[in-house]
Amino acid sequence: MYGKAIGEAAGQVWKLLGAKGRVALTTLPKLLDQDGALVQQGVGWLAREHKVEFEKEGRALYVRLTSHEADVYKKHPPK
Numbered sequence: 001m002y003g004k005a006i007g008e009a010a011g012q013v014w015k016l017l018g019a020k021g022r023v024a025l026t027t028l029p030k031l032l033d034q035d036g037a038l039v040q041q042g043v044g045w046l047a048r049e050h051k052v053e054f055e056k057e058g059r060a061l062y063v064r065l066t067s068h069e070a071d072v073y074k075k076h077p078p079k
Contacts (some may be wrong), residue, residue: 003016005038005039005043006038006042006045007042007045008031009032009038009039009042009045010041010045010046010058011032011042011073012032012034013028013032013038013039013042013046013052014046014051014065014069014073015073016028016031016040016052017052017063017064017065018065018069018070018073018074018077018078019063019073021064021070022055022061022062022064023063023064024042024060024061024062025043025054025060025061025062025063026060026061026077028043035064036069043063043072050066051065051066052064052065052066052069053065053066058064
């Protein structure tokens with residue numbers, strides 16, 4: 001049951017990153033209006049599948065889709 005929620009959170013993160021590009025990891029829960037732990041688990045799911053990459057800038061950690069995933073998003077944007 002919880003695995004389904006994590007998968008759905010991963011999908012929401014994927015869509016948001018496809019639309020917005022690079023986003024600070026700490027802002028994702030607010031942007032998605034979701035529980036922070038669940039969003040982080042969704043990001044972990046995407047990282048495990050090599051669909052996101054991370055970038056540290058100062059003290060902030062940013063996440064974005066890999067170039068391949070960004071291309072997939074552009075070719076097949078969600079409805």
